[in-house]
Amino acid sequence: MSISTIKAVLFDLDGTLIDSEYFYYSNWSPILQREFEINISFEDWIKDFAGHTLVRNVQFLRERYKVETDEESMWNKTRAAYAQSDMTSIRLMPHVKEVLEGLQKKGVRIALVTSSYRSTVDTVLGHHQLLDYFEFFITRERVNNPKPNPEPYLLATELLGLPKENIIAVEDTITGYTSASSAGLVCVAVTKHQTEKQRLADASYLFEDLSALPKLIL
Incomplete structure (x- = not known):
């Protein structure tokens, strides 16, 4: 890869640009404990929930823990919890x-491809004054089929x-990697979590942080 061939980079958001997984864990964990008596560790969150959509996580809860819940209920509970938390702390x-x-x-x-909603993008990247770096944002509202589907x-x-061949994607989970690869893009995997490293073992490029990215494409 060189600057003459790579003309655009598509970044994931959660876990790739922002360190948000503990934020989500700290909001989901009390709900799971209170509503279903399910206790999960942060390692459980990374292994079983991180990088997935609400729909998939609700399905996982039903199948793994045999609980009765639905997307609307969990949407309302988690969004209420997020509203009480400070996303600018991410x-x-x-x-x-x-x-x-x-x-x-x-x-x-530079553009963003995320399963998060635009409100999250605006809040967190806006707080860090990064919005102007991005040409456009593909958020959850803009697609019918989120990651791991290739649509985004x-x-x-x-x-x-x-x-x-002039575009690369940057992702931190197998969910995002599958989406980008299925769309025919080269995907650089960046993660420090051992669980995801194992899942991404077949990636052509696997780094622990973003510092290696400019060396790769520039």
């Missing part, structure tokens, strides 16, 4: 700002108007 992952600045200076186009990345590729 920190950036290491090296995010310097990587975005480096790509921008080199004329690489196919839409992003269409909006970029570039050949797929």
Whole structure:
């Protein structure tokens, strides 16, 4: 890879650009304990819930724990919990700002492809003053089929108007990796969690943090 071939980078959000998984865990965990007497550790969250949509996690709860719940109920409970929490407390992952600045200076186009909603993007990336780095945002509202379906990345590729060989995706979970790869994109995997490293063992590029990304494509 070189700057002459890579013209755009599509970033995932949660766990890739922002260190949000503990935030989500700390909001889901009390709900699971209170409503269903399910106790999970942060390691359980990373292994079983992180990187998945609400619909998939509700299905997982039904199948694994045999509880009666639905998407609407869990949506209302989790969103109420998020509203009582401070999403601006979510920190950036290491090296995010310097990587975005480096790509921008080199004329690489940058966009976001996430299963989170636009309100989350605006709140967290807005707080860190990063919104202007992104050409566009593919959020949950914009697709019918979220990750691991390829639809989010196919839409992003269409909006970029570039050949797929000129685009790379950056993801931290097998869910996102599957979405990007199924859309025909090279996907760089970036994670520090051993569970995800094992799931992403077949990735062509697997790094612990984003600092390796500019060296790879620039």
